[in-house]
Amino acid sequence: xxxxxxxxRDTDYIEANLSLVAPFVDERLRVKTMNVTVENLxxxxxxxxxxxxxxxxxxxGELIALVGPSGSGKTTLLRLIAGLDFPNSGRVLFxxxxxxxxxxxxxxxxxxxxxYALFKxxxxxxxxxxxxxxxxxxxxxxxxxxxxxxxxxxxxxxLNGLEKRFPGQLSGGQRQRVAFARALAIEPxxxxxxxxxxxxxxxxxxxxxxWLREIHDRTGHTTVxxxxxxxxxxxxxDRVVVMSQGRIEQVGSADDIYDNPATPFVxxxxxxxxxxxxxxxxxSIALDDRILSIDAKGHADxxxxxxxxxxxxxxxxxxxxxxxxxxxxxxxxxxxxRLELEVGLARHRCEIDVPADSEVSRNGRVAVxxxxxxxxxxxx
Amino acid sequence: MSEQTLAPPxxxxxxxxxxxxxxVPPVRIVLxxxxxxxxxxxxxxxxxVVFFEAFLNGVGKYFETFADSDTQAAIRLTLLVAALAxxxxxxxxxxxxxxxxxxxxxxxxxxxxxxxxxxSVSPVIAGLIYVIMxxxxxxxGDWLKANNIQxxxxxxxxxxxxxxxxxxxxxxxxIPLMEEQGTQDEEAAISxxxxxxxxxxxxxxxxxxxxxxxxxxxxxxxxxxxxGAVAVVSGHIRGLTNTMPLHIExxxxxxxxxxxxxxxxxxxxxxxxxxxxxxLLEWRFSDELANGPR
Numbered sequence: 001x002x003x004x005x006x007x008x009r010d011t012d013y014i015e016a017n018l019s020l021v022a023p024f025v026d027e028r029l030r031v032k033t034m035n036v037t038v039e040n041l042x043x044x045x046x047x048x049x050x051x052x053x054x055x056x057x058x059x060x061g062e063l064i065a066l067v068g069p070s071g072s073g074k075t076t077l078l079r080l081i082a083g084l085d086f087p088n089s090g091r092v093l094f095x096x097x098x099x100x101x102x103x104x105x106x107x108x109x110x111x112x113x114x115x116y117a118l119f120k121x122x123x124x125x126x127x128x129x130x131x132x133x134x135x136x137x138x139x140x141x142x143x144x145x146x147x148x149x150x151x152x153x154x155x156x157x158x159l160n161g162l163e164k165r166f167p168g169q170l171s172g173g174q175r176q177r178v179a180f181a182r183a184l185a186i187e188p189x190x191x192x193x194x195x196x197x198x199x200x201x202x203x204x205x206x207x208x209x210x211w212l213r214e215i216h217d218r219t220g221h222t223t224v225x226x227x228x229x230x231x232x233x234x235x236x237x238d239r240v241v242v243m244s245q246g247r248i249e250q251v252g253s254a255d256d257i258y259d260n261p262a263t264p265f266v267x268x269x270x271x272x273x274x275x276x277x278x279x280x281x282x283x284s285i286a287l288d289d290r291i292l293s294i295d296a297k298g299h300a301d302x303x304x305x306x307x308x309x310x311x312x313x314x315x316x317x318x319x320x321x322x323x324x325x326x327x328x329x330x331x332x333x334x335x336x337x338r339l340e341l342e343v344g345l346a347r348h349r350c351e352i353d354v355p356a357d358s359e360v361s362r363n364g365r366v367a368v369x370x371x372x373x374x375x376x377x378x379x380x
Numbered sequence: 381m382s383e384q385t386l387a388p389p390x391x392x393x394x395x396x397x398x399x400x401x402x403x404v405p406p407v408r409i410v411l412x413x414x415x416x417x418x419x420x421x422x423x424x425x426x427x428x429v430v431f432f433e434a435f436l437n438g439v440g441k442y443f444e445t446f447a448d449s450d451t452q453a454a455i456r457l458t459l460l461v462a463a464l465a466x467x468x469x470x471x472x473x474x475x476x477x478x479x480x481x482x483x484x485x486x487x488x489x490x491x492x493x494x495x496x497x498x499x500s501v502s503p504v505i506a507g508l509i510y511v512i513m514x515x516x517x518x519x520x521g522d523w524l525k526a527n528n529i530q531x532x533x534x535x536x537x538x539x540x541x542x543x544x545x546x547x548x549x550x551x552x553x554x555i556p557l558m559e560e561q562g563t564q565d566e567e568a569a570i571s572x573x574x575x576x577x578x579x580x581x582x583x584x585x586x587x588x589x590x591x592x593x594x595x596x597x598x599x600x601x602x603x604x605x606x607x608g609a610v611a612v613v614s615g616h617i618r619g620l621t622n623t624m625p626l627h628i629e630x631x632x633x634x635x636x637x638x639x640x641x642x643x644x645x646x647x648x649x650x651x652x653x654x655x656x657x658x659x660l661l662e663w664r665f666s667d668e669l670a671n672g673p674r
Contacts, residue, residue, distance in 0.1 A: 111567070113567070119565060119583055121586040130582070135573060182568075186572055
């Protein structure tokens with residue numbers, strides 16, 4: 001290996017593990033943070049159920065992502081934790097304390113709204129200072145300490161010098177950071193972010209993602225954020241909560257979620273995947289009229305769905321028991337080529353990755369074998 | 381890139397380009413002409429006549445009219461009625477808009493419809509309702525007489541009738557504005573620890589202040605200019621229960637043309653000022669929404 005290549009590898013490693021190399025904790029911003037327990041929350045809006053008994057333990061100082069498609073109940077869960085909505089049953093505990101009877105004001109949560117909800121008529125400074133100014137006289141900090149705190153926060157969110165601007169004069173990313181600083185100003189026990197990067201363009205999103213991780217490491221807030229972007233959730237969070245239709249499908253680290261999806265939904269939602277309807281019969285799998293050479297010992301007989309990731313396949317040539325399909329589409333996907341196949345009699349669609357230099361033509365036949373796969377029983 | 385490559389070649393004929401939604405020139409001229417003609421004939425010309433007639437006998441005569449005690453009383457009463465009706469509407473308008481925009485409750489649609497009622501009901505009927513309720517032969521007539529309270533043919537009746545007529549102005553202005561803004565700013569304020577009153581004063585009110593002023597202005601203009609409803613309940617007692625519009629009618633019926641037009645010119649002037657302030661507000665208002673205050 002050349003010296004240059006070695007150097008590149010090292011810098012890549014350092015960049016990827018920035019927080020490990022420089023565990024910089026800002027004592028001025030360190031707060032007393034707490035764990036949050038969600039117990040059996042049920043919520044319905046009129047006749048429409050939003051959450052069916054959701055329970056979740058969030059450790060102190062943890063950065064947790066709620067991810068799921070729209071309508072999965074993730075924002076509802078966040079709002080219930082904040083106290084902006086009230087559950088039909090179940091409860092939320094902050095530390096050991098039951099927060100059910102506490103108002104939003106008493107819960108001391110920092111909430112960052114999807115569209116930031118900045119006060120248009122107030123300067124950046126006044127927006128950030130708002131939470132301190134509305135405190136009762138007894139606990140309100142002096143003008144000097146309000147000023148100092150706002151300046152520290154502006155420094156943290158890298159907006160020094162913009163304190164006199166109004167929200168209308170800021171870019172989307174800057175507004176996002178003002179909203180963030182405003183929520184941090186009240187020294188919240190828990191920080192709740194609703195689609196924090198939802199309204200930003202892709203490049204700013206990436207920057208802010210990294211920035212949020214850094215801030216989290218510096219301030220140590222227990223943080224829960226909602227996103228529909230699985231990539232964002234996997235990259236940023238200590239633990240990811242995958243939700244669907246008002247239920248938690250799986251809770252785990254990014255590795256858990258990606259490598260060991262607990263349900264078909266998680267397999268489908270997180271990462272790219274192909275799903276084929278198959279029949280399990282005494283340990284063997286049939287795709288339409290074809291027996292696949294996949295060992296299904298231990299799986300119950302009956303209809304099932306075979307899941308595999310497009311990159312977890314190998315080209316099988318003439319081997320028997322492979323999945324054979326007609327190429328209907330091909331597109332370049334980074335270093336590899338992704339093929340769309342129509343498989344079996346019923347022309348099921350699936351996707352596979354092949355090396356970029358493979359010679360495959362449209363309507364050509366391709367045979368593959370999954371190297372890693374999962375089988376979930378199918379309720380039909 | 382040089383500029384020449386951007387300009388069309390000289391050999392090409394200049395393209396006359398028209399927006400897809402724009403009309404052909406003749407249609408445009410007719411439409412604008414009709415609008416200008418109507419405004420001139422029905423608005424501009426009469427307004428000029430008002431001022432022309434008012435100054436017909438010279439500036440001296442013009443100001444002499446205002447020396448008359450009945451005229452002064454009418455002006456004072458008009459200002460008093462506006463000063464009472466406008467704040468009443470302000471309170472009602474904010475409450476109604478707040479309730480409608482921020483909460484869901486049973487009968488909300490009915491409330492929205494009822495708020496519009498004064499727009500669709502003839503002002504005369506508004507006046508008559510109060511006569512039937514509070515007049516000498518009305519439902520509460522005996523009780524009011526026994527307690528020596530006079531509403532009809534007195535100032536309270538005029539104020540009530542004016543409030544009825546101007547009822548929708550502030551609420552109508554605020555409801556769409558507040559509905560559009562939603563509750564997120566309020567939620568943000570509450571999550572930051574603000575109480576309900578702090579949220580209202582520091583967040584909600586500043587968010588709607590221009591719309592609110594606009595509503596108040598329209599309400600004020602109507603309160604000062606109202607004729608029909610007030611005519612029914614006033615009793616036309618000179619120097620006591622005549623507002624400016626009623627006073628103008630009396631002067632006119634007495635063949636005091638110049639005096640009638642003089643008072644009318646004052647009322648018209650108030651309307652013009654309202655219009656100018658309203659335009660200024662609109663200009664300021666739209667600017668604010670787009671860019672925030674400067």
